[in-house]
Amino acid sequence: MNHPSLVTLERDSAPRVLFSGDRLVEVDLPAGTRVIYPKPPMTPLRDPDAAIRYAINHPIGSDPLYAKLKPGMRVAIAIDDISVPLPPMKRPDVRERILTIVLEMLADHGVSDIEIIVATGIHRRMKPNEIRWVVGDKIFDEFFPDRLYNHDAEDKDNLVEVGTTPHGEVLELNRRAAESDLLIYVNLNFVPMNGGMKSVAVGLCSYKSLRPHHNPHTIAKSDSYMDPGGSQLARDIERMGKVAHKALNIFTIEATVNNQMFDKSLDFLMKNEDELSGREKALLKGLVMTTARLPQPARQAIFDKFPAPYGMTSVFAGATAEVHPRIIEKNFEQYAVPIEGQADVLVTGIPFISPYNVHAFLNPLLVQVLAQGYLFNMYRGAPLVKKGGTLIITHPCTDKFDHEQHAPYIDFVHRLLPETRDSNQLRERYEEKFAKDPALIQMFRSGYAYHPAHPFFMWYWGENGRQHIGRVIVVGADNEYIPKLLGYETSPNMEDALYKAKNGQNKTLDITCLHVPPIVMGDVTLPAGSGPALSAGNGNGHHHGHGSHG
Amino acid sequence: MAACYFDVDGTLVSSNLVHPTLYYLMNQGTPLQSALKLGRALLDSPRLMVAEMVDRRTFNEMLFSSYAGTSEDRMVLLAQEAFDNVMRPSLYPGARSLVEKSRAAGHDVVLVSGALECVLERLAEHFGGAEVIGNRLEMKDGIATGKLLKPVVAGPEKARLIREHAAARGYDLADCFAFSDSYSDVPMLSVVGHPAAVNPDKRLSWLAKAYGWPSFDLSRAA
Numbered sequence: 156m157n158h159p160s161l162v163t164l165e166r167d168s169a170p171r172v173l174f175s176g177d178r179l180v181e182v183d184l185p186a187g188t189r190v191i192y193p194k195p196p197m198t199p200l201r202d203p204d205a206a207i208r209y210a211i212n213h214p215i216g217s218d219p220l221y222a223k224l225k226p227g228m229r230v231a232i233a234i235d236d237i238s239v240p241l242p243p244m245k246r247p248d249v250r251e252r253i254l255t256i257v258l259e260m261l262a263d264h265g266v267s268d269i270e271i272i273v274a275t276g277i278h279r280r281m282k283p284n285e286i287r288w289v290v291g292d293k294i295f296d297e298f299f300p301d302r303l304y305n306h307d308a309e310d311k312d313n314l315v316e317v318g319t320t321p322h323g324e325v326l327e328l329n330r331r332a333a334e335s336d337l338l339i340y341v342n343l344n345f346v347p348m349n350g351g352m353k354s355v356a357v358g359l360c361s362y363k364s365l366r367p368h369h370n371p372h373t374i375a376k377s378d379s380y381m382d383p384g385g386s387q388l389a390r391d392i393e394r395m396g397k398v399a400h401k402a403l404n405i406f407t408i409e410a411t412v413n414n415q416m417f418d419k420s421l422d423f424l425m426k427n428e429d430e431l432s433g434r435e436k437a438l439l440k441g442l443v444m445t446t447a448r449l450p451q452p453a454r455q456a457i458f459d460k461f462p463a464p465y466g467m468t469s470v471f472a473g474a475t476a477e478v479h480p481r482i483i484e485k486n487f488e489q490y491a492v493p494i495e496g497q498a499d500v501l502v503t504g505i506p507f508i509s510p511y512n513v514h515a516f517l518n519p520l521l522v523q524v525l526a527q528g529y530l531f532n533m534y535r536g537a538p539l540v541k542k543g544g545t546l547i548i549t550h551p552c553t554d555k556f557d558h559e560q561h562a563p564y565i566d567f568v569h570r571l572l573p574e575t576r577d578s579n580q581l582r583e584r585y586e587e588k589f590a591k592d593p594a595l596i597q598m599f600r601s602g603y604a605y606h607p608a609h610p611f612f613m614w615y616w617g618e619n620g621r622q623h624i625g626r627v628i629v630v631g632a633d634n635e636y637i638p639k640l641l642g643y644e645t646s647p648n649m650e651d652a653l654y655k656a657k658n659g660q661n662k663t664l665d666i667t668c669l670h671v672p673p674i675v676m677g678d679v680t681l682p683a684g685s686g687p688a689l690s691a692g693n694g695n696g697h698h699h700g701h702g703s704h705g
Numbered sequence: 706m707a708a709c710y711f712d713v714d715g716t717l718v719s720s721n722l723v724h725p726t727l728y729y730l731m732n733q734g735t736p737l738q739s740a741l742k743l744g745r746a747l748l749d750s751p752r753l754m755v756a757e758m759v760d761r762r763t764f765n766e767m768l769f770s771s772y773a774g775t776s777e778d779r780m781v782l783l784a785q786e787a788f789d790n791v792m793r794p795s796l797y798p799g800a801r802s803l804v805e806k807s808r809a810a811g812h813d814v815v816l817v818s819g820a821l822e823c824v825l826e827r828l829a830e831h832f833g834g835a836e837v838i839g840n841r842l843e844m845k846d847g848i849a850t851g852k853l854l855k856p857v858v859a860g861p862e863k864a865r866l867i868r869e870h871a872a873a874r875g876y877d878l879a880d881c882f883a884f885s886d887s888y889s890d891v892p893m894l895s896v897v898g899h900p901a902a903v904n905p906d907k908r909l910s911w912l913a914k915a916y917g918w919p920s921f922d923l924s925r926a927a
Contacts, residue, residue, distance in 0.1 A: 309806075558914050565917035591810035593709060594882060594901035594919040597803050601925045 157189075160492045160675070162427050164188045169428040171668060172439055173504030175549040175631050176517060177454040178446040179424075179439075182549065182630070182649040184502065188666040191492050191539075193425045193675040196413040199466025203249075206470050207256050211408060214473030215481070220257070220406055223337055226265030231335035232257065233274040233306075233359055234289070237281050238510035239345035240412055241672075242458070243288060244465040249410045251291035253341045253470070257408070258294065270331050271303040274340075274358025277365065277606035278511070279560050279599070280305040285514075308361045309600050318398040324367040326398045329359040333403060340475075342409040346674065347381050347486045348388070348532075350409050351479030352396025360395075362590055362608055368392050369608075371578035374618040379532040381676060383483055400475060407475040411485040412465035416673035421461070425673060451516075451553075458507055459514060491535060491678040498667035500656045501540035501624075502649075503530050505550035506672050511605065511613070515557035519637045520564050522550050524613045526627060527620030530669060536679040539667050543625035545656040547649070552632040552641075559603050563595045567610035572640045578618050586611045628652040707876050709807040710867050710893065712885035713818035713825065716903045717804075717923070720795035726768055728787050742771065766853055769821070772842055773851025780823060780842065780849065788827035796831075797904070797923035803884070804832045812882065813874070817867060817893065819859045838866050864892035888912070 157163065164171075170181040171190060184190070200206045211220040224230075234250045237243065254271070261269060271290070273281050286303065287295040295303065306329050307313060313330040320326070332338050332355070340358075344350040357365065368391035374380065376387035383389040399405070417424055421442075423435040431439060446454055469485040471478040509521045509529070517525075526548050531538065540546060556565050571585055589595070590608040598604035627643040630652050638645050646652035656664060669675065714721040732739065772780070807814050814835040816825050822839035829835035841854040856862050871878050879898035883890075888908040894900035902913035902920040913920040 556917070558917070558920065562917075562919050569917065591806075592882075592899065592919075593803055593806040593810055593812070594884065594899065594921070596806045597799060597901075597923070598919050598921045600802065601799050601923070602921050604919075604921075 158493050160192045160194050161494055162190045162192060162429075164190060169431075171428055171670065172424070172443060173502075173549045173668075173670070174506040174672070175504060176551050176553070177451065177458055177507035178551075179443045180447075180504070180549055180631060181443060182502075184649065184666060184668055185653070185664075187663070188502075188668055189494065189498070190427070190668040190670050191494060191675055191677055192427060192670045193414050193673045194489060194492060196415040196466065197468045197489050199413055199415075199468055200470075203252055203467040203470070204256060206467070207253050207408075207410075210470045210472040211257065211260070214406070214478075215471060216474030216477035217406060217472075220339070220472070221260060221264060223404070223406060224261065224264035224266055225336075227268070228266055228336040229268045229334070230261060230266055230270075230337045230339065231329075231332045232269065232271045232339045232341060233329075233332055233355065234271065234341045235343050235349075235354070235358070236273050236275045236278055236305075237285055237289070237513045238278055239343050239349065240463060240465055241345065241508050241510060241513070242416070243285075243462050243513065244412065245462045246288065247291055248289045249343045249412060249465075249467050250289050250341055251294065252467070253408055253410065254290055254294055257339060257341070269298075269302065270335075271298055272329060272332060272359065273303075273305045274354065275306050275308070276358050276360065277308045277362055277599075277609055277612075279603045279605050282603060306359055307600060308606065309596055314361050317402040320367075320394045320398055322367070322394065324395060325364060326356065326395050327361040327364045328355070328399060328403075332359050336404060338403050338405045340405060340407050342407065342482075344409050344411050344479075344482045344486060346529075347383060347483050347490075347676075348386070350482055351383070351389075351475055352393045352400075353389075354407070354475070355399045355403070355405060356392055356395040362606065364395065365608070365612070367395065369612045369615065370582060371615045371618040374615050375622055377532075377619055379534050379538070379619070381529075381532045382535040385535070396475070405475060406472065407478050408470065408472040409478050409482040410470040411468045411482055411489070413468050414489055414673040414675075415465050416463045418461060418464050425670070451555075455507070455516065487535070487676070487678075490533075490674050490676040492675055493678045493680065494539070494667070495680050496665070496682055497537055497541045497679060498539060498544065498665040499541060500545045500547060500653065500664050500666045501531075501669065502547045502666060503549075503669040503671060505530075505548050508672075511609070512557070512560070515560045516553075516555050518556040518561050518564055518568070519552055519554065519641060520561075520568055520610055520613050522548075522552055523641050524616050526550075527617030527624060528613075529616075530671065531617075531620035531624065533669065533671075533674070533676040534679050535676060537681055538623055539669065539677045539679060540624060542623055546620075546624045546627045547630060547646075547652045547656065548627065549630045549649075550632070552629055552634065552637040552643075554634060554637050559598075560605060561610075562598050562604045563589065563592070563607040564605070564610045564613075567614070568637075568640060576614075576642050578615050578621075581611060581614060626656075628655055706811060706813070706874070707880035707882070708813040708815050708871060708874065709804075709882040709884065710815045710817050710870075710897065711804070711883075712863075712887065712890050712893065712903075713816050713820055713828065715886035716884055717797060717800040717816075717828070718792050718795040719797060719924075720791050726771055728783075728791050732783070732786070745771075766857060769840065769842060769853050770851040772849045775849045777844055777847045777849070784821065784823035784827060787824055788831075792824065792828060793831065798926035799921075799923035801832065802926075803903075803923060804835070807882065808833075813876075815867075815870060817858065817863050819857075836870075838863075838870065860889050861892040863890060864896045867893055867896055885909070894918070 595607035881897040882899040
């Protein structure tokens with residue numbers, strides 16, 4: 156019997172409503188299509204502040220936080236940046252709650268030499284109002300800007316080499332974090348790719364220390380990168396993380412939230428379209444029509460206007476290696492829907508938001524990172540789609556970039572992709588050149604642009620998807636050349652796309668539709684006796700079921 | 706290898722060509738001489754304003770005519786003083802980091818400006834070394850005639866000088882960078898593969914947006 160979040164469509168099923176950027180579109184999918192819906196939101200913790208206090212006083216694999224404190228010591232606190240959660244959550248953000256309690260405890264123990272660092276890695280800097288949103292007014296007013304600031308991965312004077320892995324990979328970290336007596340990392344683990352060893356080793360490092368794992372080779376071998384157990388990315392980062400944990404005194408606090416992305420007024424967007432009430436159906440219809448008619452900036456403004464009412468579902472503290480598996484378990488508990496067998500065709504809407512375009516337009520490169528990157532990787536066990544299968548996405552693929560945040564993406568898409576889509580070529584020929592571009596570095600350091608190496612990483616992030624998926628078809632593109640640059644085909648509608656996916660063969664296609672957002676992952680098992688679940692990286696199938704994750 | 710070509714006034718420093726000249730005019734041998742020079746310059750100012758609107762080159766030529774009669778050794782002294790008192794205090798906070806990142810990327814740093822070379826050389830020194838393409842005063846028997854030596858560095862001429870410089874060094878212009886704040890420097894920005902708008906005026910800002918050129922503000926420190 157299907158999991159309640161897995162719906163098989165029938166002949167008289169209503170059309171599915173998918174995101175197509177910041178529009179909603181209705182698509183007809185054939186009977187037999189399996190639609191994976193997000194699970195209902197987990198019940199949030201009744202008293203999150205009490206849970207945080209309990210976690211830091213009863214840590215795992217570590218002394219309690221208070222026992223690590225000495226008057227006069229130097230403390231650095233690092234927090235996750237704007238890339239989580241998506242969209243930004245209603246205040247108070249989980250980080251504000253944790254920081255408030257931690258700072259109180261530090262003050263009680265005579266610790267006043269404290270700096271709070273936003274662990275941006277090579278993401279864009281957070282703007283003051285965005286930092287205020289995340290840490291709250293009280294902390295912001297007390298610490299910003301001298302003692303609360305963004306990490307700067309290009310500030311040579313404030314980076315320090317903390318060690319080298321057995322593979323010879325050098326880890327450079329933020330000086331203040333590395334030279335403090337204690338580093339407290341506050342993580343909001345929105346997806347299973349994040350947190351754990353990645354927090355410090357990626358969030359506080361330099362470009363040089365990202366190259367060993369942010370590359371096509373590592374991503375190609377990640378099966379998937381949303382499953383730490385099958386992720387080469389996680390293994391490579393762990394190597395670097397161990398260097399950090401050997402050199403630094405780190406206390407980790409990690410928390411999870413449920414998937415309550417939409418407020419009550421919009422939560423029908425995560426429900427089976429056949430089970431909507433009359434009122435919900437009318438609202439959905441209205442939303443489809445409104446988003447079809449409004450100009451783009453107005454649509455963006457609507458979605459920007461509603462922070463997500465995410466509820467905190469767990470918090471653990473202590474030694475990173477012991478905290479993180481518990482957090483990952485919570486992630487999967489919220490996101491993973493069991494599904495048997497792979498599909499010939501995976502259909503998914505591409506929403507308006509990704510970790511890299513908060514308060515900005517989702518540009519074509521980010522469409523790619525959602526399609527072949529994040530959404531393809533939303534599985535454990537085996538990919539949702541068979542090797543060589545088809546991915547159908549709904550998105551306009553508009554040739555539009557945020558001039559400030561995504562300045563380096565423009566050249567990448569319009570200058571480099573016409574030359575090659577080969578990730579290794581891009582890395583060898585262009586990545587380091589871009590990474591040293593003085594103009595783009597200036598925009599990264601003093602403005603709000605992503606680092607010039609970031610668009611490369613975004614392309615590599617689709618590497619295992621690119622190698623696994625046979626073809627990508629875009630439904631609803633407003634131009635032909637952007638899909639072509641990305642290596643995609645186009646179709647005017649879903650019917651045509653499904654016809655193309657058949658490739659002239661007279662057979663019924665197995666179709667799976669991933670109904671996102673909010674986040675949902677497929678926990679894919681293969682029927683007994685079926686062939687190996689060929690996947691991109693190892694080519695010989697890597698199959699593990701429930702509970703085998705790390 | 707490649708080069709980074711920097712416009713100076715408005716790009717790396719908030720001062721402009723007029724500021725060092727004013728400094729010069731106000732620092733003559735005696736207050737009376739200063740008043741006379743200044744008075745003459747004021748009389749010229751409507752013509753200067755028209756020239757600025759019409760043609761940057763004519764503007765430069767008229768502006769530098771104020772230096773007529775100044776001795777070469779006095780010019781050296783004035784250049785140092787003008788740099789110390791006018792240009793250095795006006796350096797944008799992010800200027801040094803931009804120049805340093807350019808050098809760290811392995812690029813030659815070249816200052817291309819309508820300012821006088823003797824002042825630009827001080828700025829180049831301040832940045833720890835840079836090449837300079839600027840204007841030079843014509844000297845006769847050790848005294849400035851008030852005319853500029855050809856070619857006068859301004860507007861489209863900057864683009865030609867950059868092309869010439871890159872060719873002489875064997876650099877591919879497609880790999881070179883150019884930085885400017887002003888729409889009048891679009892020719893200079895257009896000849897390189899990597900143009901960038903720095904503290905851009907409105908028109909340059911629109912153009913940069915349309916063409917996807919990087920655009921940033923050096924008044925914010927990195």
